[in-house]
Amino acid sequence: MITDRFRLAVAQLNPTVGDVAGNAELVRKARQEAAGKGADLVLTSELVLSGYLPEDLVLKPAFVRRCMEATQKLAAETADGGPGLVIGTPWKGDSGEVHNAVLLLDQGEIRSIRYKYDLPNYSVFDEKRVFAAGPLPGPVDFRGVRIGLPICEDIWNDEVCECLEETGAELLLVPNGSPYWENRAEERLQVVVSRVVQTGLPLVYCNQLGGQDELVFDGGSFALQSDRTLAFQLPQFETALGLSDWKRDGDTWVCENGKVAKLPDLDEANWRACVMGLGDYVNKNGFPGVVLGLSGGIDSAICAAMAVDALGADKVHAIMLPYRYTSQESIKDAAECADALGIRYDTVPIAEPVEGFASALGKLFEGTKEDTTEENLQSRARGVILMAVSNKFGRMVMTTGNKSEMSVGYATLYGDMNGGFNPIKDLYKTQVYHLAAWRNANKPEGLLGPTGEVIPSNIITKVPTAELRENQTDQDSLPPYDVLDDILRCLVEEEMSVSDIEKRGHDRTLIHRIEHLLYIAEYKRRQAPPGVKITERNFGKDRRYPITNRFRDRS
Template structure:
């Protein structure tokens, strides 16, 4: 009997694509197009990302029997395509086996589903709730693909040693890892550390393929790569955009080696954060089929940065900015907003809010008689602006962008049904000083592939002047808050690092200020629950990451 020897080389087509949540037929067509490209290129196996056929992360959508049914039909249709003798396909999909729903990787070849592997380590922390919807799979062995035993750990399966150890012990010769790993500013380094650790432990080369695109608050940055057994980087794909590349592995006396391919430098932290905000904004608007966006352009730093991100995402023709002045709006703000709009070349309208605000005050006059003017009257200005922006949105279909930064959202320095009105906030997870830093960075850089202009798109005075809400005469943010560098240091300690008040005070921060900010942080939870979604940047964003009760009397006074 003649034995069939394993091939000495294997060419993978890595498709770092942007699936659309729930668009099963559309994602199937993306997979088919990628396979056609892989066939033209002479690849043996097309690799697609985690849960590609439905999108990641599907949350409770994947519990619907109709979704499970349609995903299976799509996978079986794609499997039938492989009867043509072209490349096989490794693709992520939900899969029901023995009545249990799994996060699966399906190997399609020879016209059939030739193998299945189920995710073992289901993440249930931070933004992940996979144990809510999936059942973990058994410890896996390799999948045979045309004589080559491939280890297919799925995303979280490589963040600990057990799954890869099991694969290596049961004969896997190459590791191919489909992922849905969302961006955070530490992601590039953390992923590489996890992958290198598994390579060192197993002695096997590893191909890491990550999805790309925005899904609600999450942004997936791609940045796929391959590492050889000697820990050398064989391939680095780009971050924050779709890409397709071939990589060939060759088997020698010492096992498999991935031949060196293109190594595209990853962006630094400033560019990565900017691109994440732009990509998350673009996909939220486009995938939900809005024709464009509208926002209030106040002459301040936050709205200017959001406007610049919007133009980078959509081009100026899909961005509309409104200046909504009242009696406290300074001439500087009027000039700065107009200059910013001109630099970005967006449609720019000025709508006075004197009449709406005075109308509210007149209607409330009898009830408010004998009381002193306070934040109630100030908030009427913000809410009048919110009503006008929503009216423009309703009339023309564009989505309203909100522009509050994380520092303000943390302490409730924002107005419900006013400046919090809107559908999405690209800077929601950026602290105030990070917004300033990104403004300066964007003025000095025109990111490749984005649609905005180069040069100074955010006027210098917007960056240098004292921030103010301009809701009363001579108001600045520092009337109500500590200086932003101090505020941000306290908030990062309380939110990202979960440090105690005593630890922050020991680091040199004022005790009374820290306690006040902690109190404001807790009592603003009800506002954050009603805030628009926004791009996750940090290790602990408000929303999916940090889930605190609204009713909460705890204060750290130990």
Template structure:
């Protein structure tokens, strides 16, 4: 029988993943293992070998087969006597595919455990592709009983209670937990509750990096059985924490280590935007991005995020003036590009507008406005096709909520940085970035846009003297109503009571919100920031007669 150890060294690898690239993910894991020389065990996040979330890749038998083969090869690599490896992958058993965690040591797989609680809400739909595993028992390893609940397994009490009953001595939790506002506090409260319930120390290990519309912030940490924080890893960066564990009369305890400071609001949102865009552009092999730079705040912030994410040399901006474009807008676009150090081209859309005016002499005033937005899209897509850069759209969540955007115009593109950012958030982020350079940013140390871009009233400049507030309430008023209607799913009456706005105004905004669903369904992806982003979180029917405004 193996003697019970009194000391353990566990490496926590807070790493990124490349979806579906089994060879690259395995190679990276072995590199991290080499850096953890001297550790007894190295732990990786949820589905580290495959990427998370794999969605319908799991329904492809060949993918599952190759993932299982890659897991066996990783196990073979542990024959060298280095640290044991605890990593996430997929495993098929009896015709059922599971979200699994695998322990490999000495050249072989010594244990597997399957995820029991499969999330099926918000951005998650794991019940679509995975089968739930049984309540997992501890893994007996080197005389220690390791409890390894996977992510959602700690959001409910059953799994950790079962592990405690079966004699688990400490909890190692691999996660794929995407960023959203205030998620750090939510995770801590959750972990503290499980530590209190079980009396066991818990290591919460999360991945980093962007995957389509999700950004993963890392922010891994360890809480000891007495509720004290033993370790806080950084957010947004890959990192390796070598943790030392000691067993005393009261059980296992993690020796206190680093206590990184996590990004506060609004830096956390900005980092999510940077991470999401960087990994989307690089992961899909684009040489860079192209976007329309209008002299307004939305395009200015989008350009700043792009430069911070992938570097100024990979960002191309285009000013496309019409006869309604003010000199201030021309000057402000030039000022943004100069501060950011990125390329700015100017292509007038006036000849195209004149040509279409002759083709469509009876076009309505609204159609004439939309023609300008669509000509800008055609211009940008032609440049994108020529240079290979991905077109970045610049609309914000406030506009997308109420349909204040042109289908096949300013909505068209490959990715939307501000898709989940309300206009008031855009202002907060712009002020913050002008005064701060985020950690890891590739952009300038200083202002990224002229102050006038932040101060001037927003306008689409599609007709003379146009202002956004000609058609919409002030953005601080609009965003409060939208947050109530979208994030909190309140009725018109409840929203009016919560915001103090007239029911007639709230009912009009709800009507606009519901009518714009068909536009949003055709919008490009964009990074999730809050609890209810348009897309994976909020899935409304397009054809829908229900509303609460009566």
């Protein structure tokens, strides 16, 4: 039977890795809603039943079996005469190998199974570790429509889509698990344009939503007509069920009525990514809220604002931990920030524990000069107190170090690095300042924080300092942040040589020093909590340098 029209629902959902029953229920509810709106077919994202990335969970036979059982149950439910379902799940094939699969469920049955052909093994992806690659796929038949089902990476090269077009596909429906980083939406669009030009077929791109450890999946599902015009656009950073009507026009399928959501600009997208990553990490892991040290500085202030936007003010607890070097200006700024955000704010002085440590170590340190050891005792005392509050009340400690500091080791192990998650781990200091000012002027819809100035302007404009000794500023130890951040971007994101960085106008001796600091801080970063990926190359899955490493670029 050949049909000339059908209604497609694109389900942009926020699954949780490992929660197979919960993810199946998300799909079930989306299908029910789509049925009520007259949909014929529901498209979901890559591995929606397992959640993405499932990593080594896929190596557990019990996990794969549970995903397959959930799929079979959903297939049986399609006997109700409602819409068919395109669903992503791990699947154990007849050969015994486990695949990243997409299945077409309809009329009470599993009608077709297709396996991912092109398994990514770069950046944050490591699919060849856990999945077997499938063969080049042909199209599937859905009620008279020949549909190609390439899976995510399958459209980033031309081989799979070329095969589908040559074997008679009329329309490409693509389940994706594509994580966010800056300007990622434009990058996806250009890939899809290339596939549409190559095949002459319309393409529907369904992307996952939500935070998963250090990754954020931003949704932003969309479709292109065969002439490369935008058929519809779903929002970023929101769950959505997008309905569109398709009709056959000769040999081509055309979308008649898709809605086009406005995508956020880069600042809003970065902010929303940090907020979503933090909120999902806290909520999916069952923490009742967060606690953080609010120092009066920019990093802790922006983290507090993100936490309120993600969780609500009632779930954020800020603690000022002053010592003799903490200025009255910092105490005032921290209190004003907490007041602007409407969060609980307590003060726990650290003089007693710091001096207790100093006393206990007095004989051992006799005859030595004070140095960063004593400074770090302050940071570690603060870390112990925050962890004690976390243990007592269950709220997760947030860490607040930015990418500039984490790059060069300007952080204290078991001190300010204590905690469970860091929303600004992949933001350079210059980005932190920029986004703080942006948030004071903007409050994106749907976030839980207040409007207006949530980070006191003095926090943004004053000279940054760790306040671990008299008259200390960050620039005592580091170059100006605009200089530092440019050098770090060259070293981390671009892997540029020292000679090429020098051509940008930077001092060669300074570049050598920053490169050295970057390498020797690797052991600290291995012990740092996860944080939201914002740049194309974050510390974590993206960048895997050895800790023991004597290489230095001195060419």
